[in-house]
Amino acid sequence: PFIAITGTNGKSTTTALTAHILKSAGRDTQMGGNIGRAIMTLDPPEPQRHYVVECSSYQIDLAPSINPTAGILLNLTPDHLDRHGTMAHYASIKERLVAGSDTAIIGVDDSWCAQIADRLERAGRPVVRISKRLPLTDGYFADGTNLMEAVHGRYSRVAFLEGIGSLRGQHNAQNALAAVVACLKVGLELGEIQAGLESFPGLAHRMEQVGRKDHVLFVNDSKATNADAAAPALSSFANRIYWIAGGLPKEGGIEPLRGFFPRIAKAYLIGEAAPAFAATLGEAVPYEISGTLAAAVEHAAHDAANDAGGEAVVLLSPACASFDQFKNFEVRGEAFRQAATAIDGVKSIGGPR
Incomplete structure (x- = not known):
């Protein structure tokens, strides 16, 4: 199982949170990439060893064949344009990660990512949309501190962030949604995920x-x-x-x-x-x-x-x-x-x- 995370903001928190949930649920987990250890220094693959990797645009640019089990694209705002030239080119590189994923998990609160989700869905790729503020017909969204799943317009709560100081704020609701969906995709139960959310210590120097x-x-x-x-x-x-x-x-x-x-x-x-x-x-x-x-x-x-x-x-x-x-x-x-x-x-x- 391989979870890869990219986006302009929130990558490190989402990566650390996802790895923490997996580890707290007893899964053999390796975390690295643009956070912590370099990818090629992680322990080698073993049956049921999970990999959680933060991917910058530079790293995706150099890895055109990347194919995660679950690929996360959180958001897109202008960044690193001195290297990539245009916002469209920068977005196309980020899109490459989710386009090659078994399941693409995409935050749709900005127009660039919403267009990518639509484009991948039209191409027949499995897409799960997440939103930190928008009720979706299908996907996952935040309603205050409640994390909700929408299936054909019917809503149910899958997790909550009430009282979790390390995941305060709308931006962390998006990070948590991405982690929840990715962990579901690699086989965790909701109870295991909630326990991991509640014990997450946060990242140093980030709230x-x-x-x-x-x-x-x-x-x-x-x-x-x-x-x-x-x-x-x-x-x-x-x-x-x-x-x-x-x-x-x-x-x-x-x-x-x-x-x-x-x-x-x-x-x-x-x-x-x-x-x-x-x-x-x-x-x-x-x-x-x-x-x-x-x-x-x-x-x-x-x-x-x-x-x-x-x-x-x-x-x-x-x-x-x-x-x-x-x-x-x-x-x-x-x-x-x-x-x-x-x-x-x-x-x-x-x-x-």
Whole structure:
């Protein structure tokens, strides 16, 4: 059994989640590719050994005969066009993975993927559509935290994400749908899949829950190195966000995140981007220029602890590269984790390291 995952966003989480569900169900599982171990260093095939492989467009481009048991295409937005030239060419490479699959699992929330699903279906290929927001006539979709199966317009719940902090947000609903369908295709039962969802620790530095003190949750989203990458975390918490942002700025700054400003109780700005981010926030969001990550964590934790409005989150989602103050986003995320868990009374939340 061979599950291959591609798409512009969400590949790593979907790959890790799928492998985790298989392993937690007792299946012999190898995971690698664009995440973790290189494909050719994975253990060799054995009967019933499952492979879960993240595939970038570069890797698919170099593997025209790839033929997974279940191929997942999550979504498509412009990326790597310096190599692929046009969006149409980039999409055609991603399509190659699902076109060669025994079953193509395709997220249909963007027009590129929806067209690919239609095209493969017309060609007689087995296609399963998934959507993080659209009720489908046939396929799988998310209804809030419920993951639903649609068969000729009749709906039934197959899994749920309620209370699973590592799979918070619409984007993770799509990731979970893809993993659920792929695991069903390689023979798992729904009970095994639900147990795997509930025990998934998440990926380090991607909306990683690192600690809690009373009503305050500390979340490390250091991987969010631009505004688009920060949006999922900001969209996943309804309000009372104490947002740590800044670093080496990317083009466009945080203007694309303006729609999330009402959710932010206060912003704590660090690094080179702090003055520009402050100008964008203006009078829409209370902010301070903290300068350093350590100061931002200390001040945000203090303010969140005194928030009488209920649940609050201290969120590192910088919308910036890390290179002005840190070697990489992993080092930045680890610094946040250490600063948060060093606060008196914060209980560390176990997860990926």
